[in-house]
């Protein structure tokens with residue numbers, strides 16, 4: 001692996017940095033987990049998209065710049081270093097889009113991707129159910145064949161952004177008689193405002209309606225919104241989870257920027273040598289994660305799959321994020337306990353990291369069994 005960026009990549013970095021310096025809002029946008037913040041973030045997605053910074057690695061025909069994964073990583077570093085707003089369209093861009101690139105038809109890509117890039121259509125992931133989280137294959141929501149499409153029945157839960165989003169993607173049981181639970185599932189897209197959909201927001205620890213549960217009663221989905229072959233949804237879903245845990249959901253730029261912020265906080269308020277060591281650990285961790293990600297990106301660019309290694313990423317960033325925020329709160333002392341500022345909010349959200357995108361217990365089992373070849377344990 002060559003660790004130096006090329007002059008072309010450096011020029012790309014400079015261009016991104018200049019654009020962000022001119023456009024990132026001076027004051028932070030309201031939380032995207034509120035109606036007002038959601039609208040403000042949608043407008044930001046449109047601004048990014050107007051100058052083709054919304055999805056830099058996508059082909060130009062869908063609103064991107066067609067750049068490779070290394071330039072995407074460079075862009076992400078600049079994005080977070082500039083303090084730019086969190087991406088309200090991340091479920092669509094990071095999860096559904098790679099799935100569409102791999103499994104959808106040309107017609108579906110042309111229809112879905114441009115409005116995703118511009119923030120006109122914001123997507124939610126509708127996978128989890130009350131009885132199907134870690135054991136996703138036990139999901140019970142059904143899609144039943146009808147003229148020209150399918151009718152959805154059932155309940156989904158913990159669907160991030162669904163309180164304000166436009167559309168959702170999920171997996172549904174289309175063959176209840178299939179011999180194994182992960183067979184007979186179909187991957188499809190549906191409209192959150194279609195007749196038969198009830199969206200009920202779920203309040204989070206911080207009180208914001210970040211999630212929703214979805215109740216589906218004969219919701220019509222046309223055939224054109226089925227991704228891949230009916231009955232083969234599990235295989236497609238597994239390619240989505242690889243993307244979620246692997247390269248795209250948490251790029252190192254985010255943690256490099258957080259570690260720099262922590263360092264600034266230490267310079268303002270730090271005295272305790274024990275906390276100083278934890279600040280140093282945060283900086284080392286961010287750099288280690290960056291290098292590990294560049295190594296994965298090199299493998300990816302060489303045509304390899306990331307596979308079960310994405311579970312290493314997921315465990316690392318989720319534990320890193322909690323440790324970083326705990327260090328910041330220790331530095332802030334009583335101020336951290338009382339202030340509803342970004343560190344306190346970030347800390348509360350970091351607690352969810354070991355749960356979403358597949359819990360860390362499950363990731364550790366995957367690492368043990370598939371990467372280390374250890375015998376099957378609890379399952």
Ligand SMILES: Cc1cc2nc3c(=O)[nH]c(=O)nc-3n(C[C@H](O)[C@H](O)[C@H](O)COP(=O)(O)OP(=O)(O)OC[C@H]3O[C@@H](n4cnc5c(N)ncnc54)[C@H](O)[C@@H]3O)c2cc1C
Nearest residue numbers: 125126127128133134158159160352355356357359361378
């Ligand atoms: C912030 C956040 C956002 C989310 N966003 C979405 C979203 O947008 N869309 C969506 O569909 N879902 C979303 N989820 C749901 C998330 O994917 C599930 O919470 C997660 O998969 C765990 O499922 P569960 O909550 O049903 O817990 P369970 O599966 O019931 O697990 C409970 C506990 O038991 C452990 N456990 C279960 N099985 C095993 C096993 N075989 N071996 C060892 N330990 C085991 C788990 O690790 C966990 O600690 C989100 C969750 C959070 C917290």
